[in-house]
Amino acid sequence: MKDFIIVGSGSSGGILARSLQEGGADVTLIEAGKFFRKDTFPRTEAAYSSQLFWGGGLEFDDKAKSAYLRAKCVGGTTNVNQCLMNRFDDMAMDDWRDRSGIDWLTVDALNPHYDKVEDLMELHTFEKKDFNRNAELFTGGCDKLGYGWKYLRRGQKDCKIEEGNDCIGCLGGCQRDSKQSTLVIGIQVAEKLGLEVLSNFEADTVVHHEDHVVLLGEHEGQKKELSARRMILAGGSFGTTKILLNSGLKKALPALGKGFCQHPQYMAFGVFDEPVDSHKGAFQTVASGDPNMRKAGFKLENVYAPPIAVGMLFNSYGREHQRLMKKYRYMACIEAAVRDQPEGGELDVDKKGNLIVRKTLTEQDLVRADKGIEAIHNVFAAVGAKEVVDSPFYFGLHLMGGCSFGTDPNKSVINPDFQVHGHKNIYVADSSVFPSAPGINPSLTIMALSQKMGEELLKN
Amino acid sequence: MSKLISNAAVRGIVRLGNIIVPGDGDMPSYEEYGGYEHVDDLLEHAPKSDIGDLGLLLSVLSFMPKFVLVWLVNMMGASHGKGNGLWILLRQLDMGIRGIVLSTYYTEKGGASFSGTAPLDGIDYSITRMED
Numbered sequence: 001m002k003d004f005i006i007v008g009s010g011s012s013g014g015i016l017a018r019s020l021q022e023g024g025a026d027v028t029l030i031e032a033g034k035f036f037r038k039d040t041f042p043r044t045e046a047a048y049s050s051q052l053f054w055g056g057g058l059e060f061d062d063k064a065k066s067a068y069l070r071a072k073c074v075g076g077t078t079n080v081n082q083c084l085m086n087r088f089d090d091m092a093m094d095d096w097r098d099r100s101g102i103d104w105l106t107v108d109a110l111n112p113h114y115d116k117v118e119d120l121m122e123l124h125t126f127e128k129k130d131f132n133r134n135a136e137l138f139t140g141g142c143d144k145l146g147y148g149w150k151y152l153r154r155g156q157k158d159c160k161i162e163e164g165n166d167c168i169g170c171l172g173g174c175q176r177d178s179k180q181s182t183l184v185i186g187i188q189v190a191e192k193l194g195l196e197v198l199s200n201f202e203a204d205t206v207v208h209h210e211d212h213v214v215l216l217g218e219h220e221g222q223k224k225e226l227s228a229r230r231m232i233l234a235g236g237s238f239g240t241t242k243i244l245l246n247s248g249l250k251k252a253l254p255a256l257g258k259g260f261c262q263h264p265q266y267m268a269f270g271v272f273d274e275p276v277d278s279h280k281g282a283f284q285t286v287a288s289g290d291p292n293m294r295k296a297g298f299k300l301e302n303v304y305a306p307p308i309a310v311g312m313l314f315n316s317y318g319r320e321h322q323r324l325m326k327k328y329r330y331m332a333c334i335e336a337a338v339r340d341q342p343e344g345g346e347l348d349v350d351k352k353g354n355l356i357v358r359k360t361l362t363e364q365d366l367v368r369a370d371k372g373i374e375a376i377h378n379v380f381a382a383v384g385a386k387e388v389v390d391s392p393f394y395f396g397l398h399l400m401g402g403c404s405f406g407t408d409p410n411k412s413v414i415n416p417d418f419q420v421h422g423h424k425n426i427y428v429a430d431s432s433v434f435p436s437a438p439g440i441n442p443s444l445t446i447m448a449l450s451q452k453m454g455e456e457l458l459k460n
Numbered sequence: 461m462s463k464l465i466s467n468a469a470v471r472g473i474v475r476l477g478n479i480i481v482p483g484d485g486d487m488p489s490y491e492e493y494g495g496y497e498h499v500d501d502l503l504e505h506a507p508k509s510d511i512g513d514l515g516l517l518l519s520v521l522s523f524m525p526k527f528v529l530v531w532l533v534n535m536m537g538a539s540h541g542k543g544n545g546l547w548i549l550l551r552q553l554d555m556g557i558r559g560i561v562l563s564t565y566y567t568e569k570g571g572a573s574f575s576g577t578a579p580l581d582g583i584d585y586s587i588t589r590m591e592d
């Protein structure tokens with residue numbers, strides 16, 4: 001029997017696969033999606049959107065108000081994300097500690113684990129020389145208004161930006177293993193040490209026994225059963241919560257599915273007379289770094305998107321749609337990401353076992369969103385945008401919660417030792433354990449938590 | 461043409477596509493570009509249940525008069541920020557239909573007989589990918 005089966009290969013699963021394999025354990029990594037590598041990632045937006053994501057591109061909440069993006073491929077969402085690497089601050093950790101009752105949830109306690117995962121990757125902090133025009137407009141506007149901004153830090157190596165590479169392409173997977181996804185820094189390293197990877201394997205349920213765990217699922221369309229001494233669920237907020245709900249754990253763990261957060265993101269476009277070419281070069285180098293915005297519960301990100309996504313965000317038809325799309329090169333873009341309250345979100349399954357996402361933005365979330373959108377308009381006005389186009393949609397890229405950490409089994413799902421309460425052989429350290437939204441990019445912290453859990457598992 | 465949805469459903473996409481991207485002097489209409497010939501490239505990765513439902517609805521829509529389709533598209537556009545009930549269905553339709561139309565329009569793959577300025581060239585989009 002295997003020592004560990006890891007279900008899901010993103011920020012959490014990819015790091016665990018490496019640390020457990022390096023520690024000498026016998027590990028199988030299973031992943032619902034396909035196994036793409038740098039030379040096989042689809043190269044066009046239409047192809048990668050449909051092939052790399054759950055739902056064939058997008059998923060929605062039950063009221064179709066919010067769209068969600070999460071990857072379905074070996075390496076998970078780290079293949080398609082921007083790989084911006086941030087540590088959490090005291091504000092985020094204090095809230096986690098208050099909600100969970102777990103006293104080791106402090107920045108100081110996590111720092112050694114942040115250090116260890118950072119040692120696994122190449123990190124680049126951007127400088128002014130990396131800016132494209134979108135970043136110049138953003139920082140120029142912030143400076144005029146007295147808004148604080150900061151350079152971003154990204155997991156990347158040898159991106160060849162100065163030779164003309166356009167980083168927006170790697171939103172569909174990096175074609176040069178430059179982005180420090182867990183495919184690159186975790187799985188491909190562990191494969192060399194003998195890691196077994198089963199792609200196209202979707203786990204449905206788990207059954208806990210005293211000395212092992214059985215997993216039931218479908219591999220390449222065939223029903224399959226696997227067993228291991230310990231099972232690590234790393235399917236992300238949606239994936240892990242769905243498996244535990246379908247395994248019938250809701251009765252014993254009433255908090256299962258509760259507390260879903262998403263950092264609702266609102267995008268707006270500023271139209272200029274001259275080309276901005278927001279899609280060229282290093283396409284996300286700066287963000288707001290303003291303590292007042294942090295306190296107000298939102299941040300601004302300087303981003304853009306490829307054409308199909310931009311067209312979807314406009315929500316206009318006919319001539320107006322075409323007029324706006326012809327301005328594609330003339331648009332700067334800023335997004336407001338809100339630190340939302342966990343009380344408004346819940347994950348559930350229907351009778352067929354399909355995931356249902358219920359998400360109502362609270363009054364506080366809406367106030368925060370309004371403030372963020374107002375700040376975007378101020379920045380665009382300060383740098384002379386001719387027109388500002390707000391997207392009527394909000395969406396979620398940071399999917400968190402559903403299996404919250406905590407000491408109390410009535411209010412949480414995962415105990416301070418990363419085990420499902422009352423199920424000592426099932427472990428979780430992915431984004432589903434977040435007790436609340438940090439308002440900060442989550443992936444580095446998911447990796448640090450997973451690194452900590454891996455270390456503890458190897459000690460035992 | 462499609463192995464996954466009926467010819468009527470494809471016709472429904474084309475008619476809706478022409479309302480969403482009618483074309484102008486510089487850009488082809490949805491139908492002229494012909495990207496819908498490759499719609500299976502997208503649909504083969506979508507959940508099977510979604511394709512069944514959407515295919516059926518598109519087939520029905522393909523027989524509707526144009527003014528009904530224009531009305532529907534306007535209602536889909538107006539549905540965001542609105543309440544529940546029928547608005548939910550309209551929002552789902554909006555995302556589903558626009559998703560297919562825009563993904564088969566702003567793409568490198570046009571129809572077999574298309575010659576002219578492709579939509580991505582019309583908006584002057586190009587990126588450089590430096591392979592390893």
Ligand SMILES: Cc1cc2nc3c(=O)[nH]c(=O)nc-3n(C[C@H](O)[C@H](O)[C@H](O)COP(=O)(O)OP(=O)(O)OC[C@H]3O[C@@H](n4cnc5c(N)ncnc54)[C@H](O)[C@@H]3O)c2cc1C
Pocket residue numbers: 007008009010011012013030031032033069070071072073074075076077078080081082083084085086201202203204234235236237238239240243397398399430431432441442443444446
């Ligand atoms: C476009 C985009 C940009 C982003 N940019 C950033 C950024 O710059 N910085 C940052 O910190 N965060 C970013 N994020 C968010 C970040 O990538 C995620 O929060 C993080 O990857 C979540 O990690 P995870 O391990 O919980 O889940 P994931 O990375 O999503 O991995 C879960 C994996 O489990 C698999 N899985 C799920 N269910 C099953 C099942 N039943 N059986 C088998 N496998 C299953 C999934 O297919 C997936 O591969 C971004 C996200 C997106 C979508």
